[in-house]
Amino acid sequence: MAITFMTKEGYKKKMEEIAYLESVKRPEISRAIAEARDKGDLSENAEYDAAKEAQGMLEMQISKLKDLVANARIIDETKISTDEVQIMNRVKIKNLNNGATMEYTIVVDSEANMLEKKIASSTPIAQGLLGHKIGDVVEIKVPAGLMKFEIVEINI
Numbered sequence: 001m002a003i004t005f006m007t008k009e010g011y012k013k014k015m016e017e018i019a020y021l022e023s024v025k026r027p028e029i030s031r032a033i034a035e036a037r038d039k040g041d042l043s044e045n046a047e048y049d050a051a052k053e054a055q056g057m058l059e060m061q062i063s064k065l066k067d068l069v070a071n072a073r074i075i076d077e078t079k080i081s082t083d084e085v086q087i088m089n090r091v092k093i094k095n096l097n098n099g100a101t102m103e104y105t106i107v108v109d110s111e112a113n114m115l116e117k118k119i120a121s122s123t124p125i126a127q128g129l130l131g132h133k134i135g136d137v138v139e140i141k142v143p144a145g146l147m148k149f150e151i152v153e154i155n156i
Contacts, residue, residue: 006072007088010111014072018065021058029055068110075108082154085129087121092153093129096137101152106130125149 006014029051036048080088085106092103104119106129112120119126128140129151137150 004068004072004110005075005087005108006110007075007077007107010108011069011072011074014065014069014110018062018069021062021065025058026062029058077156080156082156084131084133085151085154086131088156090153090155091129091151092155093149094152096148096150103153 032051033048033055036045036051039045039047042048075088077088080086082089085091087106087108090103090105092101094101102117104117104125106121106126107118109120109122112118112123121127121130124140124142128138129149132138132151134151134154137148140147140149
């Protein structure tokens, strides 16, 4: 599996998710399997089949999360600079087509969350901003067409 970069916060969230799945969800599914098994003939027991399928999905999810954290590298946030746009920077940009300003934090893909204005570093906008400085105007191809943004601020 490939190396994944994470913040300390992102790593902590993944570890909490694993703990929840193992300590809460796994016992719930085990109880559902036991209850379904107690109902008799397993060859025609839809509840048992559904519970076993849910168990398989849960174990796969736990395994994926464990692989993710096992191959994670924590980003040292003290080494982040604001000279040019990089991962973990909060960037204020001005859309030169309509004058609107937006602010996003560029994060690793596993921590992207549009509600928190965190965009994945693999997105077209983040890719177009990375490596540029305040005052730079960048043209970024997005599904709606070609957009021009001016980098207004770079923060941590």
